[in-house]
Amino acid sequence: MKPLFLSALMLGASAVWAASDGMPATPSAASADTERGRKLLVNRQETGCVLCHTIPGMKEGGEMGPNLSGLSQRLSAEQIRYRIADPRLLNPQTFMPAYFSTQGLHNVAKPLIGKTVLTEQGLEDIVAYLLNATKGP
Numbered sequence: 001m002k003p004l005f006l007s008a009l010m011l012g013a014s015a016v017w018a019a020s021d022g023m024p025a026t027p028s029a030a031s032a033d034t035e036r037g038r039k040l041l042v043n044r045q046e047t048g049c050v051l052c053h054t055i056p057g058m059k060e061g062g063e064m065g066p067n068l069s070g071l072s073q074r075l076s077a078e079q080i081r082y083r084i085a086d087p088r089l090l091n092p093q094t095f096m097p098a099y100f101s102t103q104g105l106h107n108v109a110k111p112l113i114g115k116t117v118l119t120e121q122g123l124e125d126i127v128a129y130l131l132n133a134t135k136g137p
């Protein structure tokens with residue numbers, strides 16, 4: 001419990017969901033697009049997801065992170081969003097990058113200060129792809 005509590009403190013009051021195990025849908029969820037999500041997932045420069053994960057529907061895939069097959073059968077949309085936004089909330093030692101957080105970053109290039117790796121729309125596009133592609137057989 002303690003690391004979760006500390007992370008929640010670090011994120012501040014703006015992210016109330018940080019203390020839970022789920023991040024609610026953002027306004028961009030309404031315009032989520034699975035095809036844009038697919039493109040983001042395979043893009044090594046922008047996200048690098050496939051360097052670490054095997055993802056249904058993609059021929060390239062890494063094995064440093066869990067295989068995302070069947071993901072939507074074990075996690076809810078809120079839980080998936082949460083794990084992509086900031087996996088440190090569940091495991092402070094994780095080596096998966098936090099894609100929708102600016103907390104705890106040091107020495108960031110000036111133009112990128114205060115920016116998250118994924119935009120809100122990008123996060124929702126990826127969640128939409130993963131939900132759809134991992135529904136099972």
Ligand code: HEC
Binds near residue numbers: 048049083
């Ligand atoms: C450097 C390797 C790495 C990269 C890059 C990476 N991940 Fe991960 N990911 C992990 C690891 C390791 C875990 C297991 C969580 C932990 O470390 O505790 C994980 C966990 C997850 C989980 C939870 C899976 C489960 O079964 O609980 C999801 C969803 C996920 N990653 C999605 C993504 C997405 C989407 C991207 C790209 C935007 C991404 N990851 C990029 C390494 C990575």
